[in-house]
Amino acid sequence: MTCLYLFNRTIVNPEDIFFAEPAMLYKEYGSTGKRISVIGCGGMRLPTPHDHAAGIAILHAARRAGINYFDTAPFYCDDQSEAIFGEALRTMPPSPLPLYLSSKCSHANGPDFRRSLEKSLRRLGVPRIDFFHIWCVMDAADWQARLRGGALRAALHAKAEGLIGHVCVSAHMSGPEIEDIIRQHPEIEGLTLGSNAINFPYRQQGVAAAHRHRRGVVAMNPLGGGLIPQHHTAFDFIRSPDDPDVVTAALRFLISDPAITSALVGFHSLEDVAAAVRAVEQFAPYPPTHLDAIRRRLTSDFNEMCTGCGYCLPCPAGIPIPRLMDIHNLMQLGATDRAIRDRFQNHWELTPAQAADCIACGQCESRCTQHLPIIQRLKKIAAFPL
Numbered sequence: 001m002t003c004l005y006l007f008n009r010t011i012v013n014p015e016d017i018f019f020a021e022p023a024m025l026y027k028e029y030g031s032t033g034k035r036i037s038v039i040g041c042g043g044m045r046l047p048t049p050h051d052h053a054a055g056i057a058i059l060h061a062a063r064r065a066g067i068n069y070f071d072t073a074p075f076y077c078d079d080q081s082e083a084i085f086g087e088a089l090r091t092m093p094p095s096p097l098p099l100y101l102s103s104k105c106s107h108a109n110g111p112d113f114r115r116s117l118e119k120s121l122r123r124l125g126v127p128r129i130d131f132f133h134i135w136c137v138m139d140a141a142d143w144q145a146r147l148r149g150g151a152l153r154a155a156l157h158a159k160a161e162g163l164i165g166h167v168c169v170s171a172h173m174s175g176p177e178i179e180d181i182i183r184q185h186p187e188i189e190g191l192t193l194g195s196n197a198i199n200f201p202y203r204q205q206g207v208a209a210a211h212r213h214r215r216g217v218v219a220m221n222p223l224g225g226g227l228i229p230q231h232h233t234a235f236d237f238i239r240s241p242d243d244p245d246v247v248t249a250a251l252r253f254l255i256s257d258p259a260i261t262s263a264l265v266g267f268h269s270l271e272d273v274a275a276a277v278r279a280v281e282q283f284a285p286y287p288p289t290h291l292d293a294i295r296r297r298l299t300s301d302f303n304e305m306c307t308g309c310g311y312c313l314p315c316p317a318g319i320p321i322p323r324l325m326d327i328h329n330l331m332q333l334g335a336t337d338r339a340i341r342d343r344f345q346n347h348w349e350l351t352p353a354q355a356a357d358c359i360a361c362g363q364c365e366s367r368c369t370q371h372l373p374i375i376q377r378l379k380k381i382a383a384f385p386l
Helices: 014-019 052-064 081-090 110-124 140-149 151-161 175-184 200-212 224-230 246-255 270-278 288-301 321-332 337-348 363-367 374-382
Strands: 004-006 009-011 026-028 035-037 039-042 069-071 100-105 129-137 164-171 190-194 216-220 262-266
Touching (some): 035 039, 069 216, 100 164, 129 151, 140 151, 175 200, 200 288, 224 246, 246 270
Parallel strands (some): 100 129, 164 190
Antiparallel strands (some): 026 035
16 A cells, blocks of 8 residues: 655545645655655756755745755756755755755766766765666666666665665656666666656556555656646646646646655746645545546547657757747647747747758657657648748
8 A cells, every 4th residue: 555644644544634734745755764745846947047046945945845855966957956956955944854855967987977976965065865866867778878887886886885875767768668677676766757647658667667666756747848737728637626727637647646756846936836735735646537537538649749858959950849849749739720820939939941950860869758750740840831
């Protein structure tokens, strides 16, 4: 049984939550013995990265709201995110709850991995990072390169020294590839992966395997890179009658899954923090019938939409691929020609001709975390009659 926790109280029966004061909820992170908030604080979208005050205020607000899982990485926010986190940690509001830090490193080479870890420790101003990720593993071949390069050995050595609490992987792999890592590497204690109401089928097999093997799973990009709230009408069917909006529904969809430990939300404002916290006030998991109905509809209609992660960049032809893929999402959603033209002209200030600059080199498709047919889609966009 997967238990929810309301501060120090175990909620074995989810119905009991209705009799508690609204508060953050917690799940056990795999077999680590740590309970983390079902809403995690993501450090990728903090505002004004070179003026740290706004980001610090957001992190403090998240802490006051009961969030205790804080995720950052090198290069986030013009490479300022870890520094902002470090400043925020020094002045964090007091709380009886432990605070858990997550960061990452993408180096395959063991010595480079170690240097990056030490830099993260300095910038965060901490002696240990609780959850440290081998970062942005794209596919099985990439994982083998990390093994050959010594990244996993370096992480495990750092853990033995006390510099890392738990060795994790941040993966953009398919479900079967994720399952292979879980089965072959019991030393990997948790995963961070993209999962939301748009793309969950692509990684579902891996998520289910993680649950069976008692590994923690943090779902990044839970709102589809903003696509779900931006197109709330199209996604309104995921709401149950007591959900006030699709943001609540999208988060509740993930948190209702016993295999998902936490939904990692990238906060850009204090309002974002408040909206995410509201989603778990008086939370009760969706009944299986509602979840099954959502999954059937999403699997058939929405699994091929770009979430705008940006890993397809840089493009050697200078094409703004994520922006054009956002326009393709509108096409998939059945938007009117007028709405698509508005997206081209007024939202992105682009033209279809920019998509025609594609040289079909395939670099974007090899890096795409969802393995989307980007070249084919750029051809379709280029043919749109603006």
